[in-house]
Each structure stands twice: as structure tokens, then as C-alpha cells.
Amino acid sequence: MSSLGILVISHGSRSEEWVRLVDEAVLAMRVPQGVPVFSSFLEIVEGRLIQDGITHLESLGVTDIVVIPFFVSSGSTHIDEISYALGVKPEPLLPTDMTPFAIRARIHFTSPIDDDPIIADILYEKMKPLSVDPQREIVILVGHGSVEEGFHQRWLEGMERLASRIRTLGGFDEVDTAMLLPDQLPQKMQRWHQLKPEHAVLVVPLFLSEGYFTNEVIPARMNGYIYRYNGKALLPHSLLSRWMERQTAPFLGLMQHR
Numbered sequence: 001m002s003s004l005g006i007l008v009i010s011h012g013s014r015s016e017e018w019v020r021l022v023d024e025a026v027l028a029m030r031v032p033q034g035v036p037v038f039s040s041f042l043e044i045v046e047g048r049l050i051q052d053g054i055t056h057l058e059s060l061g062v063t064d065i066v067v068i069p070f071f072v073s074s075g076s077t078h079i080d081e082i083s084y085a086l087g088v089k090p091e092p093l094l095p096t097d098m099t100p101f102a103i104r105a106r107i108h109f110t111s112p113i114d115d116d117p118i119i120a121d122i123l124y125e126k127m128k129p130l131s132v133d134p135q136r137e138i139v140i141l142v143g144h145g146s147v148e149e150g151f152h153q154r155w156l157e158g159m160e161r162l163a164s165r166i167r168t169l170g171g172f173d174e175v176d177t178a179m180l181l182p183d184q185l186p187q188k189m190q191r192w193h194q195l196k197p198e199h200a201v202l203v204v205p206l207f208l209s210e211g212y213f214t215n216e217v218i219p220a221r222m223n224g225y226i227y228r229y230n231g232k233a234l235l236p237h238s239l240l241s242r243w244m245e246r247q248t249a250p251f252l253g254l255m256q257h258r
Helices: 016-027 050-059 077-085 117-130 151-170 185-195 212-221 238-256
Strands: 004-010 037-041 064-069 106-109 137-145 174-181 200-205
Touching (some): 004 016, 064 077, 064 238, 117 200, 137 151, 151 174, 174 185, 174 212, 185 200
Parallel strands (some): 064 106, 137 174, 137 200
């Protein structure tokens, strides 16, 4: 008899607020009765690491674990190492300290956020108060990014598709992207200041939670430029729970037919 469990994997943080926001989104998932859900973290959060989640779910008799990587981009190097340690791929693309987990259950690995339309809706809702005259506004979507070959391209592809969705939603003149790794934001600010000096620049962070990157790093990189920014991250938002439900739905359907 097959039995399904859900394992959500997030980055982990020393911030209790970060853990609380992730846990609230996970707890708000609507799943069929009897399907256990475990919110786990890549590091730091004692007793809540990935192996803790696997062990807990298996102790409940779970034979199939649907893994939701709660990360912004498939370009994250963490997706590479986690999928290797879960046995989803034979080798990581980059060297990692992560070793294979002890797993008896079958793993069903879903995808991170990338350019999901739900995420575009959240980003637009959170940045909309900054907008006054969309046709005379340029939006810059700012993500963490990566300098690693292949990973950088995945970040870029996902961000560009999200940017296109936001442009459609808001009717903005331009929606551009910038990564912190490599440091693209000052160059993008300068570019638009020169090309369309009469336009307002709206800066939107593509981060799960507010913190060091949204509060300090992004503003520091824009020093000396005029822009509008509210630093609002994706969490908290009820649609993130809906996104998680959508990630698991195909597997829930499969299990019901076994």
C-alpha cells in the first residue's frame, strides 16, 4: 500500500521570523486528510533539517515523498546539491559538502518557483503601490543570481519570463532584470537613467523573505540613483500556499489511482 507525504525544503535562517513565515505558508496548504507535511530547512534550524523531515515522514509509514524546493530559481546551486543528495540525479554539477540522505521512500522532486504566474501576481500586487503612471515607468526585478555557468542562465531565463509577465500585468513601459551575483544593478540603473531619464524607476526584489538582501544590499547597490522601492518580499502571501498545493497536485492524483 502506497502512502504519500510532502516535504517542503527551504533555505534556513537564524531569523525566527523567516522560519515562522515559511512555516505559516506550509501550514496553510490544503492537502487531503491523512497526508503528512513536514517543513524542513537546508541548514541552521535544529531538528528541522532535510534528514529530520525524511525520517519523520518515513516513521509515519510514508512510501512516497513529494519534495517541494521552496527556492526562487532552478539556477540556485542549492537545487543542484539537494537533488543530488536526494538521489534525484547521480552527481551534482558543482562540488558540494552535502552527502546522500538515508532514504527508503520514493522521492518525487518538483520544481522551484522560476516564472510561475502565481509569483508574478504576488510581485505585481506588492509593488503596485509604487506605480503612478505605468507607461512612464521602468521596473527592475532584482534577484540573488549566480555567477556559475549554467546556473546564471537559468536565473536569467526565469527572471526574464517573470519580467515579461509583470510588464503584461502592469502595462509598464519596460521591465528589466538585475542580479546581485554578478553585480548588475548599478549598471542597469545607469543604463535606464541615460536611455529614459524622464521615466521613474521602480525596483522590485525577487526574494522569499525580507532581510539582509532586501533591506541592505539592494539599497546599497542603488546609492546615488533616484528610484522607488518598498523592499517587499514574496512572504507573507496566501498565494504561496496555493503554489505549493499546485506543485503536489499531480502526485496526489497519481497516488489516488494506485
